[in-house]
Amino acid sequence: MEKYNFSEIEKKWQKFWEENKTFEVKLDDNKDKFYGLVEFPYPSGAGLHVGHPRSYTAMDIIARKKRMEGKNVLYPIGYDAFGLPTENYAIKTGRAPKEVTIENIANFRRQLKSLGFSFDWSREIDTTDPKYYKWTQWIFLQLFKNGLAYKKTMPINWCPSCKTGLANEEVVNGNCERCGGPVEKRNKEQWMLAITKYADKLLDGLENVDYIDRAKAQQRNWIGKSEGALVKFGIKWQGDLSTPLRSAQDDVLNIEVFTTRPDTLFGATYCVFSPEHNLVEELKDKIENFEEVREYIKQAGLKSDLEREELQKDKTGVELLGIKAINPASGMEISVWVADYVLATYGTGAIMAVPAHDERDFEFAAKYGLDMVEVITGGDILEGPYLGEGEVVNSEFLNGLSSKEAKEKMIEWLEEKGLGERKTNFKLRDWVFSRQRYWGEPIPLVYCKSCAEKGDFQNEGEKQNPGWIMDENLPLELPEVEKYEPTDNGESPLSTVENWVHTTCPRCGDEAKRETDTMPNWAGSSWYFLRYLDNKNDTALASPEALKYWMPVDWYNGGMEHTTLHLLYSRFWNIFLHDIGVVPISEPYQKRTSHGMILAENGEKMSKSRGNVVNPDEMVEKFGADALRLYIMFMGPFDQAVVWDTNGLVGMRRFLDRVVNLQDFVKENIEENKTLHKTIKKVGEDIENMSFNTSVAKMMEFVNEITKAQEISKEDLEKFLKILSPFAPHLAEELWEQFGHSESIAYDPWPEYNEEMIKDETMTVGIQINGKVRDDIEVDAEISEEEIKDLVLRREIVQKWLDGAEPKKVIYVKGKLVSIVI
Numbered sequence: 043m044e045k046y047n048f049s050e051i052e053k054k055w056q057k058f059w060e061e062n063k064t065f066e067v068k069l070d071d072n073k074d075k076f077y078g079l080v081e082f083p084y085p086s087g088a089g090l091h092v093g094h095p096r097s098y099t100a101m102d103i104i105a106r107k108k109r110m111e112g113k114n115v116l117y118p119i120g121y122d123a124f125g126l127p128t129e130n131y132a133i134k135t136g137r138a139p140k141e142v143t144i145e146n147i148a149n150f151r152r153q154l155k156s157l158g159f160s161f162d163w164s165r166e167i168d169t170t171d172p173k174y175y176k177w178t179q180w181i182f183l184q185l186f187k188n189g190l191a192y193k194k195t196m197p198i199n200w201c202p203s204c205k206t207g208l209a210n211e212e213v214v215n216g217n218c219e220r221c222g223g224p225v226e227k228r229n230k231e232q233w234m235l236a237i238t239k240y241a242d243k244l245l246d247g248l249e250n251v252d253y254i255d256r257a258k259a260q261q262r263n264w265i266g267k268s269e270g271a272l273v274k275f276g277i278k279w280q281g282d283l284s285t286p287l288r289s290a291q292d293d294v295l296n297i298e299v300f301t302t303r304p305d306t307l308f309g310a311t312y313c314v315f316s317p318e319h320n321l322v323e324e325l326k327d328k329i330e331n332f333e334e335v336r337e338y339i340k341q342a343g344l345k346s347d348l349e350r351e352e353l354q355k356d357k358t359g360v361e362l363l364g365i366k367a368i369n370p371a372s373g374m375e376i377s378v379w380v381a382d383y384v385l386a387t388y389g390t391g392a393i394m395a396v397p398a399h400d401e402r403d404f405e406f407a408a409k410y411g412l413d414m415v416e417v418i419t420g421g422d423i424l425e426g427p428y429l430g431e432g433e434v435v436n437s438e439f440l441n442g443l444s445s446k447e448a449k450e451k452m453i454e455w456l457e458e459k460g461l462g463e464r465k466t467n468f469k470l471r472d473w474v475f476s477r478q479r480y481w482g483e484p485i486p487l488v489y490c491k492s493c494a495e496k497g498d499f500q501n502e503g504e505k506q507n508p509g510w511i512m513d514e515n516l517p518l519e520l521p522e523v524e525k526y527e528p529t530d531n532g533e534s535p536l537s538t539v540e541n542w543v544h545t546t547c548p549r550c551g552d553e554a555k556r557e558t559d560t561m562p563n564w565a566g567s568s569w570y571f572l573r574y575l576d577n578k579n580d581t582a583l584a585s586p587e588a589l590k591y592w593m594p595v596d597w598y599n600g601g602m603e604h605t606t607l608h609l610l611y612s613r614f615w616n617i618f619l620h621d622i623g624v625v626p627i628s629e630p631y632q633k634r635t636s637h638g639m640i641l642a643e644n645g646e647k648m649s650k651s652r653g654n655v656v657n658p659d660e661m662v663e664k665f666g667a668d669a670l671r672l673y674i675m676f677m678g679p680f681d682q683a684v685v686w687d688t689n690g691l692v693g694m695r696r697f698l699d700r701v702v703n704l705q706d707f708v709k710e711n712i713e714e715n716k717t718l719h720k721t722i723k724k725v726g727e728d729i730e731n732m733s734f735n736t737s738v739a740k741m742m743e744f745v746n747e748i749t750k751a752q753e754i755s756k757e758d759l760e761k762f763l764k765i766l767s768p769f770a771p772h773l774a775e776e777l778w779e780q781f782g783h784s785e786s787i788a789y790d791p792w793p794e795y796n797e798e799m800i801k802d803e804t805m806t807v808g809i810q811i812n813g814k815v816r817d818d819i820e821v822d823a824e825i826s827e828e829e830i831k832d833l834v835l836r837r838e839i840v841q842k843w844l845d846g847a848e849p850k851k852v853i854y855v856k857g858k859l860v861s862i863v864i
C-alpha cells in the first residue's frame with residue numbers, strides 16, 4: 043500500500059471534529075466526569091513552541107482514554123494574554139496591545155487545532171476579554187471586602203536612566219533589561235493581597251491532594267513554616283555598661299530575634315542585626331564606630347538577597363563598638379554586630395547567634411574569633427557546629443532535657459519572665475498585587491476624599507484603606523491611551539488618561555480618583571479553571587451547578603516553573619472563594635503532575651534570542667501532527683528534560699506508515715494475538731503513570747511483530763487502533779472509518795485485555811540461599827533485575843534465613859536463578 047497523505051487526512055479529521063463538535067461536553071449527572079487541565083499559554087508573537095505540545099499532548103492522551111472509558115471529559119483551553127511581551131511590543135510598534143493579542147491568539151488557535159487536541163473549543167477563554175476580567179475584578183473586590191487587600195509602601199524596581207518602574211522579569215542580574223544600567227529600589231504605595239493569612243490553610247490543604255512530591259515540597263518550602271520563639275535581648279551601651287542587668291521589661295531598647303532553637307539560648311554568644319535594621323540607625327549616637335558601620339551598610343545594600351545568603355562564602359560584618367546585648371538566659375554580656383548574612387525581610391531582621399550549633403554563625407564566629415559554647419550534645423566543636431538535636435548541657439535549668447523538651451521549657455520560661463514568646467514564622471510574603479503598567483486588569487477602586495473624611499466605612503477593606511471605595515460597576519474596562527510606556531514618574535500609563543482617572547464616587551457622588559495601577563500577570567490565571575466551566579455566564583463567574591459537577595480539576599499538568607507561585611496563588615483564591623461560599627470545594631486540583639522541558643538540539647534552552655526554537659508548524663507540515671505527537675511523547679521520560687532531534691520524527695513517520703500497512707495483513711481465522719493483550723495492558727497502565735515513552739515503544743514492538751508475521755485479525759487490528767488513537771488520533775480515525783465505522787473512534791470503548799492471554803508470559807526462577815536452591819518463584823518474563831531481587835528478598839523463606847540481617851550478596855542470573863549469600 044502507498045504511503046498515506048497525512049496532510050489531507052489530518053485536515054479532514056480536524057474538520058470532522060469541529061463540525062460534529064466531537065469534544066464539546068455538557069454537564070451530565072448520569073455520567074462520571076473527568077476534568078483534565080493544562081496550563082493555558084501566553085499568546086506571544088512567536089507562536090506556539092514545541093514545549094507547549096508536550097503537556098497538551100500528554101493530557102490529550104489522558105483525556106481521550108478517559109472518554110473511551112466512558113467518562114464525561116472536560117478538556118479546555120484558553121489564553122493568558124495580559125502581560126509584558128505584548129505590552130513591550132505595543133510600545134515598540136505603537137500598536138494597541140488588544141489588537142496584537144487578537145492576532146496572536148488567532149495564530150495560537152490555528153496551531154493548536156493543527157495538532158488535533160481534543161479541546162472543547164466552545165469553552166475557550168481569553169483573560170483580556172472584559173467579559174472574562176469582569177470576574178477577575180469581582181474576585182478582587184471580594185478579597186477587598188473581606189479585608190484581604192490593603193495598600194502598603196513597597197519598594198519597586200526603578201531604572202533611573204529609563205526613568206521607569208520595572209517588573210521583576212525585567213531586572214536581569216540587578217540591571218535593567220532595556221538599557222543595561224543598574225536598577226534601584228524606589229518606594230511606592232502598592233496594593234497587596236494578604237495571602238499570608240492563608241498560610242496554614244495552604245499547608246493543610248496539601249495533605250489531601252495528590253501532587254507529585256516535588257510540587258508539594260515546593261509549596262511547603264515557599265510557605266516556609268518555622269516554629270520557635272521571639273526572644274528579647276536587652277541592650278546596654280558605653281557609660282552605661284556598669285548598670286545592672288536589664289531585662290526586657292525595663293524601659294530600654296531590646297534586640298528582638300526570631301529563633302527556631304530556643305533550646306540553644308544559653309549558647310547565644312553574640313547578636314546580629316541585618317544592615318537594614320532600623321535600630322542600628324537609632325543607636326547611632328551610642329555606636330563608637332558608626333562611620334565604619336554606615337559604610338558597611340551601604341556596601342551591603344548593593345547586593346541581592348541571593349548574593350548575601352547563598353553565593354557569599356566569606357561572611358562579613360562589623361561589630362557595633364560601645365554596644366552590648368544581654369543574653370536573657372545566661373545574663374552574659376555579648377557583642378552586637380551588623381552583618382549581611384542576616385536578612386531584613388525574615389523573622390525580625392535580627393538574630394541571636396549560636397556558633398556551636400549553626401553553620402553560618404559558626405563560620406562568622408570562627409572568622410572574628412567569637413566565643414562558642416556547646417549546649418547540645420552529639421557533636422564536637424573541633425569538627426564544626428553540631429546542627430542536630432540532642433541533650434542539653436551548660437544551660438542551667440535546661441540541663442539534661444532533650445532539645446524538644448528544652449524548647450518547650452525555654453518558651454514557657456521566657457513567657458513567664460516577659461522576655462519572649464512562642465512564635466510561628468512563615469517565609470511566605472504577602473502578594474504585591476499592583477503594577478504600574480497598562481496591559482493588565484484595572485483595579486476597580488476609587489479614592490474618595492469625602493468618604494475618607496466622613497469615615498463611613500462599610501466593609502473590612504474600606505476600614506483598612508480609608509477613602510478607598512469599590513466600583514462595583516464591572517467590568518471596569520481598560521481605557522484607550524496614547525502611549526503605552528510607563529510614565530517617567532513611575533506611575534502607570536493609565537494615570538495620564540485624565541477623563542478616566544477623574545470620576546465620581548460610587549458611594550457619595552463626590553469627585554473621586556481611580557486607582558491607576560493594574561493587576562499583575564498572575565491574576566487572570568488564578569481562577570481560569572473555574573471560568574471554563576461556564577464561560578458565557580454573565581451573572582456569575584460560573585453557575586453553582588457547573589461548579590458542583592466539574593470541580594475539582596481531576597488532573598492538572600504543567601511546568602515545574604509554575605508549581606510554586608501559580609499553584610499557590612490559584613489555590614489561595616480558590617480556598618478563599620470556598621470560604622465565602624462561591625465554590626463548593628476548597629482545593630482546586632486533585633492531582634498535579636509536571637513535564638520536563640524540551641531543549642534545543644544543542645542541549646540549550648530553546649529561546650528566540652538563541653535562534654534555536656523549533657516551530658511546530660514546520661514539523662506538522664513535514665511529518666504530520668500524528669508523527670509530531672508520537673515523537674514528543676517518545677522522546678524520553680515525561681517528567682525529565684529531553685533534547686530535540688528532528689531525526690526522531692523520521693522514525694515516527696515510518697512507524698505510522700507501517701501501521702497503515704497492517705491493513706494488508708488482515709486475514710480471517712487468525713488466533714488472538716497475545717502480544718496485543720500485553721500491549722493493551724501496558725499502554726493503559728503507562729498512560730495513567732504518564733510513562734508515554736514506554737507505551738509508544740510497546741506499540742512499535744507490536745507493529746514490528748505483526749509486520750514480520752504478516753497476519754492479524756480485523757478485531758485485533760481494531761483494538762490496536764483504539765489504543766493508538768489517543769496518540770495518533772487522525773490516522774486512527776481514518777483507518778477506523780476504512781473499516782466501515784461511521785462514528786468517531788473517540789468514544790468507542792477502550793479495549794480490555796484478557797489476563798489469561800498474558801499469564802503464560804511468566805517464568806520460574808530458582809532461589810538459592812548460601813549455595814543451595816531452596817525455593818522458586820514465578821515472575822513476569824520481562825521482570826527487571828531490580829524488581830526480581832526485591833521480590834525475592836521479601837519472600838518469607840528468605841526473610842527467615844536473613845533473620846533481620848542484610849544479605850552479603852544478591853546475584854541474578856537472568857531467567858534462571860537468584861542467588862543470595864547470607
Ligand code: ANZ
Binds near residue numbers: 268391392393394467
Ligand atoms: C538561633 C539558632 C540556633 C538558630 C541554632 C538556628 C540554629 P528557618 O528554619 O529557616 O525559619 N534567622 C532568623 N532570622 C534570620 C534572618 N533574618 N536572617 C538570617 N537568619 C535568620 O530559620 C530560622 C533560623 O534562622 C533562626 O534560628 C535563626 O537562627 C536564623 F542552633 O536562631 B536560629
Ligand code: ZN
Binds near residue numbers: 494
Ligand atoms: Zn465618596
